[in-house]
Amino acid sequence: MIGQTIRDLRKQRKMSQTELAKILHVSQQTVTAWETGKAEPSSSAISSLADYFNVTTDYLLGRPEKKDDDAKTADIEDDDVIFTYEGRRIPKEDLELIRRIMRGTRNDIK
Missing domain, CATH: 1.10.260.40 (lambda repressor-like DNA-binding domains)
Known part of the structure; x- marks a missing residue:
């Protein structure tokens, strides 16, 4: 093979x-x-x-791609989860911007 x-x-x-x-x-x-x-x-x-x-x-x-069973996921809508990027907490305003981008509603981005 x-x-x-x-x-x-x-x-x-x-x-x-x-x-x-x-x-x-x-x-x-x-x-x-x-x-x-x-x-x-x-x-x-x-x-x-x-x-x-x-x-x-x-x-x-010829090995198939292995699914990462240890992958951690969180719902961006969950206010109880602390999201970080490069070790720093993502501010709530930025999380809201990310939510809007993910939904495809960018028309109110400043």
Whole structure:
């Protein structure tokens, strides 16, 4: 699976295996082995591939995006919740402005 992903990313960039090999400091035969499934890239090669193609290592490995079950949510209408930004409390006037923007009613913004 990772081999197909590497191949697809390489082809999107219109690169040859030789060009990719030079960038990653491996042989063209190594890239071929990865793409055909005859070998698996090392963890450092996976990291280099992710950096070069600007993707996550999870994407390369074919892992689905994981939902953050620990994400905290709060209703902006809840006056009992203290909202902060960069460690500072958001003033009530600014929260009201945020509420109006979120509702799409910006015509009364000063």
